[in-house]
Amino acid sequence: MTETIPTPLDALLKTHKLTRGEYEKILQLLGREPNLTELGIFSVMWSEHCSYKSSKVHLRKLPTESARVLQGPGENAGIIDIGGGYAIAFKIESHNHPSFIEPFQGAATGVGGILRDIFTMGARPIAVMDAIRFGPLGSAENGARNRRILDGVVQGISHYGNCFGVPTVGGETAFEACYDGNPLVNVFALGVFKHDEIFLGRAEGVGNPVIYVGARTGRDGINGASMASDVFTTAAELQRPTVQVGDPFMEKLLLEACIEAMKTGAIVGIQDMGAAGLTCSTSEMGSRAETGIDFDLKYVPQRETGMTPYEIMLSESQERMLLVAEKGREQEIFDVFNKWGLESATIGKVTDDGMLRVRNNGVVVAEIRNRDLADEAPLYNRPYTKPYRDVPMEGPVFASAGLDGDLLAMLASNDLCSKKWIWEQYDYMVRTNTLAGPGCDAAIVRIKETGTSVAMSLDGNGRYCYLDPREGAKLIVAECCRNLSIAGALPVSLTNNLNFGNPERPEIMAQLVEAIEGLAEACTFFETPITGGNVSLYNETLGESIFPTPVVGVVGLLPTMKPIPSAFPAAGLDVVLLGGFGDCDLTHFGGTQYAKQVLQQLWGLPPKLDMEFEKRVQAAAREIALGGLTESAHDLGEGGLAVGLAECTFGGIGAAVSFASDLRPELALFHEAPSRVLLGTSKLEEVQRVAAAHGVPALSIGKTEAGSLSIAIANGPAMRIEIDRLYKTWDGALEEALHV
């Protein structure tokens, strides 16, 4: 051992974000003091980001199995059987902290990281979606910064995904003051492959060579995993060197080379170097296979001279992979990587002693059991009380100043306006599989090889979850599954990204626990097991925590067919509200977009969800879609019936709708009760027959017509707006808010 621990120890532990207790555990596991390199290795592997130490005891509550699940949590991505000998791998991952520090590279490398998670398993990525959240664009205090962050994030995603050649097919963009100092960038990726093409991150076979491929290691991103496990102070800009720099062309080469190398049959196991780089890939691959890895840093391709073992082990340089090959077949792998102009080098070998042994020019500089790093991180059952909330249960007294104006204001809001300006900067069509892309309720990507398609939807709602994390989490799962069902897809699995504040605060920890339990309940009920995901904690800046924001990505399966549009395609169709009007009172109105955009308030509880009813609505919607019984289908989500109807007119056809309601007009038009779908159909009777068979109402509330949208409530007010005006208000609002 060449290095010793400098004193004072506490300062050193603090910079490594390790507690005294954790240090004691390190001493116990090692049976001696760690040197600096070893301390660095422990610090990243035991960081919240890599070890899930605060969330793991609760994550175990999530359902992870079904007949379709080929690979559950614990690998680089989950895998689901889609039939015909094919499978899909998919996962969501956050890059919140880096995107605040450096939006362009933070978001770009977020895309890069999740793509590597997919193709490291052998799957070719065929779709990406992004859930991004920012502070309000028009904020007097932080608007300029929020606009700059949004622009940087969008350009980063565009830069990376477009060049790599994967379509960005959907996502969501939301705004809330709590994301002012803590934007959220959650990236979902999905890939396809055959069952016999699946690769795992396992270092099997004692004596097999350990091979490093891809970009050289530099000093970028050192300690990124620890950075992502801390709250922000004002000095965020000083952390810029902890953000990595991405090269999508290198990633594209890496993809093609890896997939080609896998076909040689010489690869035993493979894992990307993401968070905690070389440290994580070596120790996790060894730990999963219960083997050791012995390697020498002098063989690691390096971008700069004079890097210390500490720096090499903790670097998060992008576009690198670690693989274990069959002994004697190294050359086959080198040949493939040479063809693609990439470096590859044998850096060590698999051993039978379970140790991660790092040498520098032959001298051992770190020696730790793989399982101590990957599996022995301390687990915390952190104390939790009641979920934090600081808003009243009772709603305010209010009266609309004009329903037409309310609707227009909502359509022009950051949250509900068209996001076309964002998604037109993404290539959403490359690979010519995108049947339904951005702007649709669910994205649909066909699998040319099987003749079937995969539908996917990404959703979160910080306001609902702030009011009630458990119910909020259930609502977003229900909404995602509904989005898929109206396209005709059967939801089969889910990946989640849990974005929360500081888990060391009991009332924040309580949010996390409640949300996980809500997810568990909903995923069990909707039969969508969770095959993996990501937890991002410490999303707090200057003591201000974000709303609890679980984001879920649900995937579903359907036969390949022309997608059903969400907008009314023709005049003269019956407008049908599948699932009925739903119920709402003032308390359950407090989390709606109306409360936010028109009243600028937040109170009460999220909408009520009856999961059993929801499931029947979804079954009916699926049968209607697959039976070709409707010309259009649109989920009623944020903004309720009036916003949903307005969105249905954006294809250029309006509607005249009238109905009776016991609710006051603001609630009747804008409440957000779930389990509702708007259809435009020429087969009313058949739709009603299917709905009745599922015990679900399908109310005919009007007809589509050219020109305008009119909504009349019996014995109440009526509204009538030209669809052109609705569209222009909605279409141009984001550009206006961004001043572009």
Place this chain on the structure above:
Amino acid sequence: MKFAVVVFPGSNCDHDAYYAVTSNLGQQADFVWHDSENLNGFDAVILPGGFSYGDHLRCGAIARFSPVMRAVKKFADAGGQVAGFCNGFQILTEAHILPGALIRNAGLRYICKTIGLVTATADSPFTNTLEKGQLLHIPIAHGEGCYTADAATLDRLEAEDRVVFRYTNNPNGSMRDIAGILNEGRNVMGMMPHPERVSDPLMPGTDGIGVFKSMMAALVRSS
């Protein structure tokens, strides 16, 4: 007929072009790796979209020096059909097989959307099944598609009927709304829009197949 689809390391529309030729047009296609100098046995060559060698310097600036481009130049000089879509167009201008240059979009942003195109001439192997003036809806997906040339070059292109497509609503600042052009011999075409993306009945439109059908018709006529 047999089409070559050239593959640079950063090509990412290569599979799409291949699929359009094989599944939608019903013809043969083979991928040709960028270090190959051999295009023997091919009836037409497609340079697909993507980022050739990463396009770090300028789109196509490195690709023009690749071995396969020497072969493409020879193939074109011998009168063979060469179509470059998007990055393929950029490479053809960098290689001086087509005149002008494609610079950063006027709005300085990448744009992916379906746009209107007017067929400016039907007198080419790439548009012979279309009508002059025919309106097509074909997607663009590029950050550097602003067609630029000096006035004399533009005048000459127009005088010789070598503008093959024009934008109806210019999305990127291209001079004289030019979306695609022909070489002097009319056997090489570059266009920024992606016809291979709208050649399949399941895609949101099939206006792109006309380009492939035209290539096929011209090949059949000359064989």
